[in-house]
Amino acid sequence: MTNVHTPVWEHMRTELVVRRALLGFTQAEAAAAARISREALSTYERGARNPPVDVLSRLAAVYGLRLALLPEEEP
Numbered sequence: 001m002t003n004v005h006t007p008v009w010e011h012m013r014t015e016l017v018v019r020r021a022l023l024g025f026t027q028a029e030a031a032a033a034a035r036i037s038r039e040a041l042s043t044y045e046r047g048a049r050n051p052p053v054d055v056l057s058r059l060a061a062v063y064g065l066r067l068a069l070l071p072e073e074e075p
Contacts, residue, residue: 009050017045019063034058
């Protein structure tokens with residue numbers, strides 16, 4: 001997936017960086033847990049590319065995040 005600069009992608013990119021740091025993972029550790037290369041994770045964290053949904057889902061699982069592709073409506 002190519003890089004798309006939107007507020008949603010920027011928020012997700014920032015959340016990935018912050019969550020990894022809070023959990024104390026190195027890029028290599030987080031990438032191995034998500035079954036991607038450290039270089040790929042670095043590319044996603046820098047915003048040079050957006051991760052495919054399957055990779056984003058694996059990263060969310062590693063970081064203990066819930067992946068919501070669409071915002072939930074208020075009842």
